[in-house]
Amino acid sequence: MPRSDTRHPRPVWSFREYAPVGVDLGSAAAVAAYDGNQGTDPAADDALLDRLGVTAGTRLIDLACGTGSLVVQAARRGAQAHGVDVSEQMLRHAEARAERLDAAPHWHLAGFLDYAHTAGPADVVTTRSALHQLPDFWKQQALVNAAAMLRPGGTFYLWDVVFSFDPADTDARLQHWIDASGTDGGFTRSDYETHVREEFSTYAWVLEGMLERAGLTIVSRAFPRPTHAEYVCARR
Template sequence: MAESWMFREFCPVGVDLGSAEAVEGYDLNQGTDQARDRALLQRLGVGPGVRLIDLACGTGSFVVEAALAGAEAHGVDVSEQMLRYTLRRADAAGVTVALHHAGFLGYRHAGPSADVVTTKSALHQLPDFWKQTALLNIAGYLKPGGLLYIWDVIFTFPPAEYERHLRHFVDAFGRADGFTREDFETHIREEFSTYAWILEGMLDRAGFDIIGSDFPRPTHGELLCRRRHE
């Protein structure tokens, strides 16, 4: 049983995606890009015999592509609606994925350790203290030498310039035909995106070496990490 002081992963922060209608809209806004998913899977060496865990799998496009590539694919999400959508997507694709109703903090992996763990646009749901806890948890079920891939809203701008960059973040990404200005304002106000240098320190303390990074914008980026051998 979880301690009463644990962060409440099943209580959403920011934009509420608990309804079927909200999940449908999320899938449309995020955009399913099979070519992009396949390119990332290839970069990570995901194929037959690889065990992959996608944390906060959302509507399942990536985890289903992993299964199509021959991997043992696990999708984890706190939203039952997201998991239902993922199951329908997997059924339509003719593949099997293992789905788990859990979050970063509560997920406990049964069976052999994972070769690859991925999470995209989700770690910001946790405050920094709990991000560190989540990374320690991931290190516990990722095999030594295994890969952790993170894509998220991660800040690389100088802290003193935050107002200019956050205004641009809202102006550039808020749009009428997808996520709105209000969605991004909510993200800044209520969610927990952090600086790259903070996240990099957390990864080091959780036992990861950063082997690659790319920050195409001062508000977004990826980190590719390898779990250190003990």
């Protein structure tokens, strides 16, 4: 399906969401490598969609959709699926995936802060491995925007690098995470170091306060590792 530009104007003092943060993913080769490093798996996408109750007719928005795997799988099961991303290269990769699989999601060149959803309230809004690209002040604005896209009672899903360890353990926890990187054939040690140094992952208790202030109630939380978290929330 053709891509649309659904951005609303932002003031000049707004965060530059379209500028690269951390690892450079500006080329087609880098995006393809990212897709592999993320471990893209249609079966895993379908399992998540099942958990979130996404079926035919569900209106789903995936913010910072990246290479589009979740959006494509949602569209294949008949959902009204919208993929939103600031990266032209990511959207090109996502569009090619949709074409190969005969799926027709809606694609939008836009970001967390400037995406203006016009297709009616969403049942589900998701974002995975992307909110850390915004500093905390702008994370809060992004979450307010995401919540506003949802119908009352709608589901917000978040997976990201989120720190649940005690601040006193920061050096040891992050060094262990970096030292263990690259053992699964995915991202490299340098990628992890860049993430910690240049990107904006935050503590779980900080993020949870932001979710609540955005009008979202945390339904479930999981911390499979001290460096990662998953939240399922409902719009109040």
